Amino acid sequence: MPKILKISQMQHNRFLNDLFILPISYFTDHFESIPMTHIASTLSVHTQSHDYPIFIGTSCADDMDLASPILPFIKGKQVLIVTNTTVAPLYLVNLTNRLMAEHLTVASCILPDGEQYKNQEYINIIYDMLMKNHFTRDCTLIALGGGVIGDMTGFAAASFMRGVNFIQVPTTLLAQVDSSVGGKTGINHPLGKNMIGAFWQPACVLADMRTFDTLPKREFAAGLAEVVKYALIFDKDFLDWLETNAIKINARDAQILSDMVYRCCDYKAQIVASDERESGVRALLNFGHTFGHVIETHMGYGNWLHGEAVAVGMVQAMLMSYKLGFIGWHEMKRVIDLLQIFNLPVKPPYIESSVALDLMGHDKKVQDGNIRLVLLKKLGRAFVTKDFDIKTLMQVLDGTAY
Numbered sequence: 001m002p003k004i005l006k007i008s009q010m011q012h013n014r015f016l017n018d019l020f021i022l023p024i025s026y027f028t029d030h031f032e033s034i035p036m037t038h039i040a041s042t043l044s045v046h047t048q049s050h051d052y053p054i055f056i057g058t059s060c061a062d063d064m065d066l067a068s069p070i071l072p073f074i075k076g077k078q079v080l081i082v083t084n085t086t087v088a089p090l091y092l093v094n095l096t097n098r099l100m101a102e103h104l105t106v107a108s109c110i111l112p113d114g115e116q117y118k119n120q121e122y123i124n125i126i127y128d129m130l131m132k133n134h135f136t137r138d139c140t141l142i143a144l145g146g147g148v149i150g151d152m153t154g155f156a157a158a159s160f161m162r163g164v165n166f167i168q169v170p171t172t173l174l175a176q177v178d179s180s181v182g183g184k185t186g187i188n189h190p191l192g193k194n195m196i197g198a199f200w201q202p203a204c205v206l207a208d209m210r211t212f213d214t215l216p217k218r219e220f221a222a223g224l225a226e227v228v229k230y231a232l233i234f235d236k237d238f239l240d241w242l243e244t245n246a247i248k249i250n251a252r253d254a255q256i257l258s259d260m261v262y263r264c265c266d267y268k269a270q271i272v273a274s275d276e277r278e279s280g281v282r283a284l285l286n287f288g289h290t291f292g293h294v295i296e297t298h299m300g301y302g303n304w305l306h307g308e309a310v311a312v313g314m315v316q317a318m319l320m321s322y323k324l325g326f327i328g329w330h331e332m333k334r335v336i337d338l339l340q341i342f343n344l345p346v347k348p349p350y351i352e353s354s355v356a357l358d359l360m361g362h363d364k365k366v367q368d369g370n371i372r373l374v375l376l377k378k379l380g381r382a383f384v385t386k387d388f389d390i391k392t393l394m395q396v397l398d399g400t401a402y
Contacts (some may be wrong), residue, residue: 011144030050037155038208039069040258043265045181046273049201053183054265057208058254066091066144066169066208067098072201074099075165076138077340079106082126082153084113085143087171090214091144095169107133116302118188126156140165140203146172146219147179147306151197154185158200168202168392173223173257177230177264178285180205182272188301192362193293199277207261209254221343222307224249225288228338229314230267233287236380238263239338246341284382287374288314291348294359294397298351311344316396321353321376323392331379353398357390 012205039057055069079099083092088110099106109129111122128136129184130139150168157166168180186197186273231239242249248256268285275282292313315336321327336346360371370386371393377383 004167019230028077038065041262043262043269045201045205045269047183047201047276049276050182050203051203052204054207054269055313056207056209056258056262056265058258061213063211064091064094064208064210065098066095066206069206070142070167070169070204071096071099071354073165073167073269074104075203076136076140077103077105078133078135078139079104079142080126080133080135080139081106081108082111082132082149082156083108084111084146084149086113087145087149091171091211095142095144111152113148114302115148115188115296115306116300118301120187123152123157124185126152127160129329130156130160135160135163135164137161140167142167142169143202144169144179145175146170147175148179149297150175151185151194152187154183154200154202154316155187156195158185158198163200165203166200168205170205170207172215172219173212173261174226176207176225176261177223178226178268180207180281181265181268183276187370191297193296193301195362201392205265207265209257209261212257217343218305218308220252222305222311224342225311225314225339225344227264227344228335229285229287229310230264230372232314232318232335232376232379233284233382234267234380236378239335239379243338248336250342254298264307283372283384284374287376288312288317290360290371290373291316291397294351294356295348297359297362298355299349304349308345311339312346312348315346316348317373317375319396320373320393323396325377326375326390327379330390334339335379348399350399351397353394356397357394 012230038059039055041056043054045052045054059065081092081095092108096106107129109126110115111125141153141157143150143166150170154166157164170176170180183199183201185200186194189195245256271282271285288310292309295309295312318327318332318335321328322332339346372381372384372386374384
């Protein structure tokens with residue numbers, strides 16, 4: 001098993017202010033006693049604010065343990081677990097009981113399940129729970145769920161009392177390989193996805209493959225879109241690996257999934273370390289997202305899963321890359337075939353091109369009024385550009401470029 005991040009490293013530059021610095025004695029008293037038998041590997045994420053670990057492994061089927069690895073990273077005695085109506089019946093009681101056995105005061109906030117609830121109205125429910133239960137600045141929030149729960153909990157943690165400790169326990173593939181790592185938190189606005197938020201890094205991330213046992217097929221497939229994204233923008237060899245292991249991936253082979261999640265988190269950790277606040281290379285992670293967010297916003301949050309919209313968005317971005325002469329049609333076909341093997345959509349719903357273009361104008365990559373797209377120079381190498389013909393973009397958006 002890879003060596004877990006040393007305590008001295010965890011303490012170094014852990015947070016920007018004293019609010020979050022845990023005494024070394026807390027770690028030395030507790031860390032060595034943690035049963036880590038189901039943790040197969042550990043990655044370290046290095047950021048300007050603090051370093052933190054990603055634990056990746058598989059719990060025993062009859063002894064699900066989401067508590068032990070995260071215990072040293074809980075600050076204070078007050079813990080709020082934020083989850084949703086789908087995940088709560090599966091894991092909330094187990095996690096709550098294990099934390100209470102450590103003499104922690106644990107409350108829970110159960111939100112409706114779905115992207116359509118990722119807004120100001122429902123994040124206020126988290127604030128209400130914190131206020132009514134007299135949570136203080138030394139509390140810890142735990143995000144138990146998928147990307148929506150992680151984003152909302154992280155933003156609540158970033159903004160409650162100007163910032164409190166939080167931990168990510170992602171239960172979907174998409175959240176494990178992407179949204180739980182890197183500190184992007186936030187909520188949606190009716191005019192744009194993720195337009196209100198903050199960068200706020202978790203204290204740790206626990207990715208347990210056992211949670212995939214209860215993940216619906218559609219949600220699992222949606223997560224694979226983000227997996228394919230990493231291959232397309234960073235590593236063609238990983239694309240080869242995904243094609244070779246597609247059957248085992250769809251069969252949810254635990255070892256294959258663990259390896260896959262590790263590789264994705266490693267890519268993400270490297271990017272976050274070099275560009276925490278998306279001023280440069282981190283923008284490449286938005287491949288497929290500029291197009292995909294148009295679909296999600298126009299079709300209504302929750303009607304298309306994020307990963308489904310990203311899958312189609314990647315096809316549209318590849319089509320732009322093809323029209324601009326960077327990739328060949330056979331390369332596009334190769335990726336489309338893989339997306340379909342992973343049970344993902346590859347064709348966009350009809351959206352009038354002028355409407356889509358207006359929605360793109362709200363994208364966070366827009367600079368000086370110019371839409372910027374993440375495109376492919378070749379498989380495994382992406383770039384950000386504003387140099388394209390708007391007519392070509394309109395053809396891609398309205399489907400006439402196919």
